[in-house]
Amino acid sequence: MTHSEIMLIAFNAALCLAGAAICVCRMAHMSERFTKPAIRVQYALWVAFFALSAITWTFDDLTAAQVILTALALGHLLLGVQAWRFGAPSYTLRGHYEAMGD
Amino acid sequence: MGDPQDIVSVLIAIIAIIVSKEVAYLLGPYAAIVVLACAGASLALSGTEDDLNYGRAIVYIGVRVLLAIVLTVAIAELMEGVIPWAKPRYTLVPLAFAIGWIKDYGGVMGWIGGVINKAVNRRVGGDPQ
Numbered sequence: 001m002t003h004s005e006i007m008l009i010a011f012n013a014a015l016c017l018a019g020a021a022i023c024v025c026r027m028a029h030m031s032e033r034f035t036k037p038a039i040r041v042q043y044a045l046w047v048a049f050f051a052l053s054a055i056t057w058t059f060d061d062l063t064a065a066q067v068i069l070t071a072l073a074l075g076h077l078l079l080g081v082q083a084w085r086f087g088a089p090s091y092t093l094r095g096h097y098e099a100m101g102d
Numbered sequence: 103m104g105d106p107q108d109i110v111s112v113l114i115a116i117i118a119i120i121v122s123k124e125v126a127y128l129l130g131p132y133a134a135i136v137v138l139a140c141a142g143a144s145l146a147l148s149g150t151e152d153d154l155n156y157g158r159a160i161v162y163i164g165v166r167v168l169l170a171i172v173l174t175v176a177i178a179e180l181m182e183g184v185i186p187w188a189k190p191r192y193t194l195v196p197l198a199f200a201i202g203w204i205k206d207y208g209g210v211m212g213w214i215g216g217v218i219n220k221a222v223n224r225r226v227g228g229d230p231q
Contacts (some may be wrong), residue, residue, distance in 0.1 A: 024144065028159035032149035040148040048141035055133040 016054035018075050021048045038079045045072050045079075131191075132171060135198040137168030142202025149205060170201040177201075 023046045030040055049072040056065040083089045090096055143166035147159055154162060174197050178190035181197075204210055 030148040
């Protein structure tokens with residue numbers, strides 16, 4: 001394995017750690033009672049996505065890893081189908097957060 | 103002894119050993135365990151009613167992932183002993199997820215204790231002497 005490959009693995013691991021950290025931080029503020037199950041599962045999929053992306057170098061067949069990563073991303077989108085059923089959800093609209101007072 | 107290497111070179115050498123193919127086959131199953139345990143633990147974290155700070159959230163997930171790393175292979179092999187068709191290569195994934203997903207370890211330990219207690223009482227009670 002070359003120096004640049006190792007640096008890429010380390011850089012990817014750092015990016016994945018940052019992504020997983022963001023997800024964990026947000027999930028710590030969710031709850032079973034008040035958070036939609038779809039949102040909780042979406043973020044769990046992202047954590048799995050980042051964890052898997054960080055360790056794809058252990059796979060003999062990188063295509064398998066790619067398929068799983070793509071399936072995780074697609075799963076995230078499919079879970080959001082309900083929110084997009086009648087057009088763009090309100091949180092996507094400009095001024096939404098200002099109206100909420102954030 | 104030659105001149106000491108800088109820390110970056112040492113870290114790269116350590117990473118090179120870790121990412122070498124000779125070691126990768128050993129790490130593969132445990133990498134899968136870590137990924138699924140992370141998913142399960144994060145799902146459990148998002149289901150807690152407590153509002154955890156970042157440090158406690160990391161500990162929450164870390165404990166579950168460590169437990170999954172330690173227990174998954176052992177439980178998978180025990181399962182194969184009881185259910186011959188449940189090969190560890192297939193049961194590792196759902197087991198790792200389930201171990202990560204457990205929220206109330208006290209409850210699980212109590213349940214396991216109850217099962218063992220019943221089995222022991224049945225055995226002692228069924229003793230002809």
